[in-house]
Amino acid sequence: MKQVLVVGLGGDIGTYAFQRAAHERFGWESIVLGPRVTTFGRHSTLARWIVEPDVFIPETLLGRLDEIAAGHPDHELVLFTNLDFHVRLLAEHRDRLDPRWRLPLPDLAMFDAVSSKVAFAEACDAVGIRTPLTIAVGFTPEALAAGAVPPAEALTRLRETGLEYPVIGKPADSADWFEVDFPGKQKIDHFTSEAQIEAVLGHLAERAYPSEFLLQEFVPGDETHMRSLTAYRDSDGAVTLVAGGQVLLEEHTPGTLGIPAAILTHVDDEAFDAAARLLDHAGYYGFANFDYKVSSRTGENVFFEVNPRIGRNNFYVTAAGVNVAEMVARDLLPEAVDGDAPPAPQVPQDQVLYSVVPYRFLLRYVLEPGLRARVKAAKRRHGVHHPLRYRGDASLKRRLWVRALDLRLVQKYRQHYPRPTESGF
Template sequence: MSGIPAEQVPGQGAAQSVPEMLVVGVGGDVGMYALVRAFHEQYRTPAVVLSKVATRAMQDSAIAENVVVPNLDEVDVLLSTLEGLAQQHRDKVLVLLTNADWHVRTVILNRERLEAAGYVLPYPSLPVLEQVSSKEGFAEVCDRLGIPTPRTVAVDVAKLVADGGRAAVPGLEVDLQFPVVGKPSNSAEWYYVDFPGKAKIHHIDSRAELDELLGHLADANFPGTFLVQEFIPGDETQMRSLTAYRDTSGAVTLLATGRVLLEEHTPGTLGIPAAILVEPYDDAMDAATRFLDETGYVGFANFDYKLDPRTGRHVYFEVNPRIGRNNYYVTAGGANVARVLVEDWVLRRPIRPVHAVREVLYTVVPFGLLAKYVLDPELKTRIKALKASGDVVNPSSTTATRASSAGSSSRASRRTTAASTRSTTRSRRRRATDPPRPARVRRSGRPRGLSVCHVAGGFLTHGEFCPLLHLCAPWRIGTLCAHLPEISGTKRERGNSLMSFIESIRTVLAKYAVFSGRARRSEFWWYYLALAIVEGVLYFALVVPGLTAYTTATMEYAMAGDPSAAVPAMPGSLAVGYLVVSLVALALLLPTLAVIVRRLHDTGKPGALAFLLLIPVVNFILIIVWGATAGTPGPNQYGPDPKAADQPVAA
């Protein structure tokens, strides 16, 4: 293949002299954020992103304004909104981008209207779109060019309905061996149909399962063609992804290929890569170039294909008329995707074709989760080495890596750290920094979008809202253990033996709301240790299982970016767990306050100082200092020395 690695392109990392631009995105998933980030990294271009709902991918972004348009799927609403934006930004070059097939079709169908409004539309013509977006048309072109595709049976659902609908399904001839794969011929038509169990791709194990699926399609009056394809054996690591750009002069100026390591498994995103290892595949680049040249395609295209272990050849499934949701692997591989588009449509000048071939790991899931599902020892070793060298990227992570900043210095290029692979379910605040530093993500300390019960339970348990219970959190046990010398017997309290663990708990609970008198160190620390154990056991038994399930569901929702998907609801078990932990914490609030006040009295300090515990961070330090300070020898203004003699337990 002609072309050069992206890192050898002179000046690619430098900012280009371009007119003022504005990226206008339609759809707010992580793929759109990756595009917005690529434009910002290359040109410091701002963006406005339209979506049906506020999405987690765009939440708090400082490089993109997320505009929520509830009826965005309606053509008139979409077009009028875009025209309104164009009126507001008539002084800028407007680049319209989308990652959804149905929006691509709408844009192409209304090309003249949108171009008249001032938009740059880097998409193919309608006849080319009709040919390549149909999987049947894709297979026809591949057959002419000798590009391998899986054996396929096309089911005309409209004809099936005319022949009797569900009753006519058993008579269909499907000359394929099960299991098979089922998918729509046209993704734009698939978007508007709804039926039980709908998924982006269906894996079908038996004829009975196929008949049930086709029956659902007939009942829903699906107007398109449904394809039943031969299943190519091999796990997800045999899948491949290829991204290409063919410019308006007919030159393929960008090619990138990668091995899929993990796919998403939510129904609406099934089969979309969640992790890609950038690897060069010359045969795939050649096949894609021939296909794009044959069809006269213009713009970004994304090919899905798989290595067939039976033949050792790549088998091609489809081409998507868009850059793809997982496009950041291209930028991470060394070829910023914004550059080829701007050079072609904005600057109108030819560039040398580039290939993104630098080995880098792209992932939108935590690295630990990915490593768990990569079973091949050699692959696992490779991705661990990439993590160790900092060549792991996530478009929502804090920094760009060496791979996505080809012009950066070697030191700056190694700034990707473990933060790059942290869970995308944690809330992020993105911040646009000044050149030449890349866009960063500022993480907040508390997950966003959680219910009031979740937040209240966490605050009451962890002490952020109620600082007096700060030491009750399970992870504070280590701090308590650091003070065991005061209560373990290695340091004897003055004039008397230590109060025992059981005696301490009995004393504190007996003095449930007694704020007068004094409390020795062993009484204080044994009680706090017991409190931490109780809270920790309850938390891990009642909260952690539900929280794990909720976090997983939230992460899948965040990665899906499907505006039609329902926001995951908190499991009932998690709500009950938080309620129980919170009630226990509230029940123990008074004795906890009382023993703190008595401990202050023992050191000669007034109990009113306990109000200082309302100050975050400081409260934790004060608890340690007050708890570890020896009491005043002998009687003081608050009562007799509790260590002078055994004190009777007050009722």
């Protein structure tokens, strides 16, 4: 078996978690190609960094990947990213990549079939999965021709549907959202008035935003009603991994709002079956990360979106017993894995606590007695699983840096979300 090089684009905490999993299971080498060394990679020896400020420009990115491939002629090459922009870019230019690159990522047709929240809702409807009531607002002739509502009619349509505030506002396409900028831009908006909606729609109209902006039903329940689900569908069309967990606390800064900061893993057979149906329906390939919520009013699962990538919080899957890098190896580099593949899909059964928030601080936000007891029990059994706390990358300087990141995160919560609320915002 040749040596394996894992190249991650971007350098977020999800990139670190995957490369940690690859190192822990196989000892694979890693490179991160990004515009700068991120906070998650500071003082780390896990991966070598190649800093490229123009990594979002196609020709520059492809050239850098060619350089890496040429510099490692005897390696097997694995390429992945946790950023929608790069998933799309790689899908658009896959035919120009060195054929040695192995990508656990969807092609362009698959990406378009699920990455737009409008297309996702249509696919869910086709396989009987509940999604929130949604109004798609369009800003270009193409979007309007596809059935989106023009900005001038959005509030009228909103009143007609009878949606109550808060109303959720989010982009239909994360890759397009990455490229647009305007004052007050948020990852997700929680609108409490028509004036707030008008302001955002006005900014997008001025910029001729190329895809839809969604006004969406708020599904009742605080953030502990949110769920994360990670799946992998391999190149033979088999769903080989389904894992999930209950969100305990989300991040609350404007740029990261809604990203899980703490998860208690669990098995949700109904949701797992629904996710597999959708991936099979779409003919999907690679990692997929779903967000859904259990309504506090009806108890039903309501699916919001699927991200065509592994997800920022993927370490909860490895922590619960199924190494995410091994899923890729069994699919794309089977000679690296000893023994027969276990029955598919693999579903982690153990209940573990994943958290990037200090444990005692996390408990301030977990108020429901039954859930609090389960969190404490998971902590007693297995401790707290933090993706950045890795014995294989634990110099004194690195340990002190990760502790400083914990303290900085606590300060952000005290600024943006000092106490839990019924709505989660």
